[in-house]
Amino acid sequence: MLFPLTMTSVLISLCIIILGCLIVARYRDVYERIKIPLAIITFFSGLVLYIFGYMPDYVLLGELPEPGEAPPDATAIALRALFSTCRIFIMENDWGDVNAILQNHAIYTLLFSVVHACGLLITVLTLLSLFGLHFISRIQLMLSRPSETYIFCGLNEYAYHLIRSLRENGRDRRIIVIEGLKQSSEQEEVLVKKIRENQCILIDRNIGEVESLEKLKLPARCYQKPIHFFLLSEQENANLETAIRLLQNAKKDRTPVNHLILYILSSSENTGKILDQVRKDCGITVDFKIFSIEDLAARQLMETCPIYETLELDTREAMVHSDFTLFLAGFGRMGVEVLRKALYNGQFYGGHFKAIITDSAMGSREGVFNNRYSAIKSNYDIRFVQADPGSSAFYDLLIENIHAINYVVVCLENDRLSMETALEIQRLLRRQGVKRAVTIAVQISESAELSHYQELALLPGIRIFGRSSDIFTESIIINESMDRMARAMNALFNGIYHVEPADNWFELDEFTKESNRSAAMNIRTKLRLLGLDMAEAGKCDREPVRLEEYLQGTRLENLAKQEHLRWNAFHFASGWTTWDLSETAGAKKAKDLANKRHACLVPWEKLAEVTKRFNQVPSFEELDFMQVRNIPQILAASGYVVFRID
Structure with missing residues (x-):
């Protein structure tokens, strides 16, 4: 055995095993880099210790052999030491065969114990690394305490690239991959390698079995921070079905989903409408983003x-x-x-x-x-x-x-x-x-x-x-800075009509969210029209300027007209058409949502007629002015500063 079977040896072994679990769970990438050098050092240290341990007394004492005593057989000692050294890594030792002189030597005993402890640690780490992926994943899930959680339902090429991007932009992130490992050994080996190299936590479950967050058994603290849930399968129907199950079961299980954001790969224009309806039927506030390869x-x-x-x-x-x-x-x-x-x-x-x-x-x-x-x-x-x-x-x-x-x-x-x-x-x-x-x-x-x-x-x-x-x-899929600007823009617009709460982002339908994101994305274009640009406050080494000083007179008016051109184009590109005033008899609002028609989808010069027809206050032209005037407040709320372009 590695140590004599005593309470002390059992406790030491348990401590080493627990230490191995912690290392693999939290510092697997470090272990992967040092395991070979550590094993080499341990092997040669053990070999040297056993070679000395098998030396006769007179060699250790620096004396001559007794008359007639055969000299030590160096080859035999070396082979015996080699065999004993290999036993270190199968949690065995030959302490009883070591020369009694060295057994009573404190430094030798300490070194012997350290080398064998390292051998045990290497063995435990290797076994956990090879066969304890599920066990280690659960330990990682319990120990990790990052600010946000990213869950990938399946690991394909798309998920792999996004995981790598997340790791490059921040190491302190909890990334969970849900994937069944009942595949061919070669496929499983590749999958496990990708999970390891990106420090992901594996939940071994088939994608079709993902019905609710509750069954994933996430720690309660996960629900207190944003949870980003990605459905990126090339089978787009499966993505939609999984999203619907998650929303429906969230209400049944009473899972707290206020911080849940779904990211769904789908090229169907109906996906957003379906999920909007499911969300309303379930009475839950969940944010989601829908995108296709072409959209990205x-x-x-x-x-x-x-x-x-x-x-x-x-x-x-x-x-x-x-x-x-x-x-x-x-x-x-x-x-x-x-x-x-x-x-x-x-x-x-x-x-x-x-x-x-x-x-x-x-x-x-x-x-x-x-x-x-x-x-x-x-x-x-x-x-x-x-x-x-x-x-x-x-x-x-x-x-x-x-x-x-x-x-x-x-x-x-x-x-x-x-x-x-x-x-x-x-x-x-x-x-x-x-x-x-x-x-x-x-x-x-x-x-x-x-x-x-x-x-x-x-x-x-x-x-x-x-x-x-x-x-x-x-930056393309999550793009939190863009969403912050879009949310701020929506809240300011709601303030005009005294909508409560002003920040009703999670209650908006997918089209309205995309409309706000489009407007937020166009802010940089407006700044460039002023000879300006924007950057995150902590990453800008340029002298900030007051944007309000530029939003005056002709510039302000032309940017308001440009905003109306952009708004028109976004609606036309989303399948909307102009609602002719002659067809609006009895209508109280300028928007016909059911038929995707809007009376404001006209040139700037005709907006006054639409304002008059619907008794709009403030006027539709003024709304475009207000959208531009709000840009400084939107940027400030989103952590951006503005500077001049040389």
Whole structure:
């Protein structure tokens, strides 16, 4: 045995086992880095100790052997010491065979005990690491005390990228992965490796069995802080079904869900409506965000390649003096989402939004788009053209509009074809002598396709968007700063109409939340129109300015008009249409929610008529002014400062 079986030895062994559990639970990444060096040091220390322990008395005492006594067999001693050293790691020892002189030597006894204790610790840690994942996960769950909890229902590529992003931005986070390990050994090994390297807590349960938070047996303290629950399966129906079960059972189990936020991957426009209804039926206040791959990719594009960078901004008047023209190659689901996002991010007072869209199957795709978003084509200069990428018609269209195009997006649903087309467009712009900066962005799904072009140094000037590793990130999906601004904006708007409570964010439907997020995202565009920018207060090394001093006179009026243009575009891009005043007889409000019609979806000049028809106080024009005047308060409440751009 490792130690003689006494109460002291039992207590020491228990302490070492508990210590091993704590190390694996809280410092697994540290142990993974030091386990090999520690094992090597322990092995060689043990080998040296046993070699000395098996020496004859006269060698240890520095004396000569007795006459006729055979000299020590070095090979035998070394082999015996090697065997005894290996026994250290199976929790055994050969203390009884050690020379009696050394058994009575205090320092040798201490070193012997330390080496064997290290051997026991290494064995315990290794066994726990290999076979005690579920046990360790439960210990981690009990011991961890971070400020927020992140739960992933399943571990796929999307979840893996988001977990890595969360870890990069903050180590002190409780990340839980719910995943059944009843897979092939190779799949399980890969899964466990990913869970370990990101210090995740595993709950071994099949995704279909996730019915409520109560059955996950989370510590009570988890419910006192935000819980972010991610449903990122590629089987979108399963995501919706799980979300519905969580909401319904939260009421039955009386689980406190005031801090629960659901993140749901779904491309269906009905998901938000379904969850809004379930939430109302259950009478609970749960926040949720719904997004698709296309939504995330288009959002990343607008954030990394903002449209205002392609225009010459008149910061004295807060306006532009030229139109914005988008050339979009590919009108599948990604192309539609890019157009929608570009439409309401590309609104500037003084210029018009234009778009040229090509697709090899435009006939059917244009019809579906115009049916779903019927007001877009009638309110904006959108040109749909059926043309194969690489065809003469495709390049003739480019050459015809070469000096008007500001922004090119290629998303042809084939990575290699998209990249080749983007490179050809870049060559055409250079050959035609276009001097001004034109953004060229190409949607890439697989990083493997991109590496080929990076090796050939063909990418300067071309922006990449849409890769899973780039869109499944904390800044794109969670984006708490954007939600803080959106909530502050909504509360200030409620204050105008004396809505109580003013901060009713969790009671809002998904469309209204997205409307507020869109307005919050556009704040930076408004600041750039003033020659300003924003940054978090603790991370800004520039001299702050008072934004109120810039929001006056012509600038304020033009920004109010720009806000109305953006508001119109967001509604049109969400399927809303203009409610003609001649059809509003008997209506008390300007909004017809059931039919997605709004009387204010008109040019700025016609808002006065709508105000008069509905006796609106304050006027609809004044509401746009107030939205702009509220920006300083919104930024301050969200922890941002404003500074001048050199």
